[in-house]
Amino acid sequence: MKKIFLLLTASCLFSCGTAKVDQETTLNPDNSAISVKGAMVEDAEMKRNNATLNNMAAKKDTKFSNAEGIRILMEFLASDNLKGRDSGSEGIEKAADFAENIFKENGIKPYFESYKDTLSNFDKTAYNIVGILEGTDADLSSEYILIGAHYDHIGEISPENGDAIANGANDNATGTSTVLELARYFGNLRSNKRSIIFALFSAEEKGLLGSEHLAKKLKDQGLNLYTMLNFEMTGVPMVGKDHLVYLTGYELSNLAEVSNTYADEKVVGFLPKAKEFNLFKRSDNYPFHTAFNVPSQTFSTFDFTNFEHYHKVGDENELMDFQHMANVVNKMIPVVEGIANAPTQEIKYK
Template sequence: MLKIIQIAILILLVSCGSTKLKETDASNIPNNPEGVKGKIVENKDSSDNSLIANKDLAEKVEFSSAEGISSIMAFLASDELQGRDSGSEGIEKAAKFIETKFSKTGVLPFFENYRDTISNFDKAAYNMVGIVEGSDPVLKNEYVIIGAHYDHIGILSGGEDTIANGANDNASGTSVVLELARYFGKNKLNKRSIIFALFTAEEKGLLGSKHLAKTLKTKNLNLYAMLNYEMVGVPLVDKDYLMYVTGYELSNLATISNNYGGEKVIGFLPKAKEFNLFKRSDNYPFHETFNVPSQTFCTFDFTNFEHYHKVGDENELMDFNHMANVVNTSIPIIEGIVNSRTKEIHY
């Protein structure tokens, strides 16, 4: 009997060894963008050979930089784009800029091309939609949308300066999404598929996101979650967290985000609930259409920015180090969400 037990223990030890997690330097991963720092965990279980970020990456990742963010913002919030009003020549330049960014970073068109022409606006206007397909043969059929609106309100009458450049609203969110698209497009460590969507006509009543949500619903898209970025150009004031999510109490997104972020990344802002911000950005049409967790990350707290929908919403007021921190902190959160074996976020 003793010999049988010893043999059984030996077999158990060998089998456990086959699923041991091995740490590897992230800089040695093929196609690792910009030499991302930190460690990843390589799961050697034969049923899962993918690479999954661990909390070391949450603490050490330095993918985005203030300089990189600044270069994107310098174009998107420039006078050349004339305030990015939907259907204008200025926003057409922004659309071409986004197309170039997507194509250079391995983000493929979701439709025949990157442009999703919206049908609920009287001028030619386009959502810009790309995809990084998931690596898992099953989970790749589940989708996470990472979004922001890239339009603004254009030209305002009166005054010496008439261009509403929309740096914080929402060149900031657009820049964060473009940086996240660059990371995942180059790195390709996502099991679930990620759709990167930059919306037009948000300022006209969420028209771009309403159109895309309806279109994707007709395609029977298996949407897991929609994560939106809005007005993230300046940091919160006197808060012990980096961002808040609209509709905080409606889901466990904050808890999941904080678990993967390795710190208190997401908190509750009472003003966001008071002003019902959950219904006032591009997350909301996906909530209405799909009834899946659809929420917005934001750092506008009603005290830290006085130029909402004014010509003073300029790049010179933006904190590019803060924005890079938003990107770098979001990376392990999104990696955790798109790579989890089950759908962890729920209403």
């Protein structure tokens, strides 16, 4: 997450498994296995195919994502091999290839000529990863929903106990995994009447540069953007809340109300600290708000009490709750599906 000035103590800043994976890891399109350099790492829970997805749609069953699938994604994205995914580094290049492969294997096409879109506002070579799933409705497909998260982190920093790699598990391999899982779901089921852009941003930690670059580029192209849904730090459950995730800029729109209607429960709520520290302006939703003036907001579960390792080497996978992360994905599926298929644009700024 973009660096926040020291308004809080070190524990109050927003912005488990053992298998090792590298950049040649890919998800198979039928979800049956994970391929690692030609070897197959299989799990019964991962053996889902298109027929299963179609059954889910028929039964309105959203138990799509699971802890094991999330674990596999996270163990790659937040591994030491990626050296903290600093923008412009060899490590984030591996993460970019990994995400590109998942998009490709699940029917998400490149939005531009390739998935990698080079940033125009950063002094090193860095890429956003941008894919598109066209909508199925002749009229609504001209309206776009953008689902995003930043996949960069801060690289290597001052060592603590011999460890200098700021792996960025919570910040923001978690949001990246959420976007990849949503892309996998919709890419296989193709249940979206509106078109969906899936975007992973680089250089968020440098000042929201990746999202700023993409927002300007899409605006210049005249994209008909309906809403931007961003995911940031979703790896640990909130403490003592009556909702699963909170929404930055909660009071600015009716997105929480619309989301809860489609979820058929209170999934999205208000976090006073998010308003107090103006988190609406501190993540990748904000450049889209600025460029398009359409509802552009971030979902998160970092509540200022449940995670003490922001921008530290301690932001590791063993602190992440993979079942919670899968639950976030599963609860967001009907939300995104509802927004994508509603006959009118329901989400409005107040």
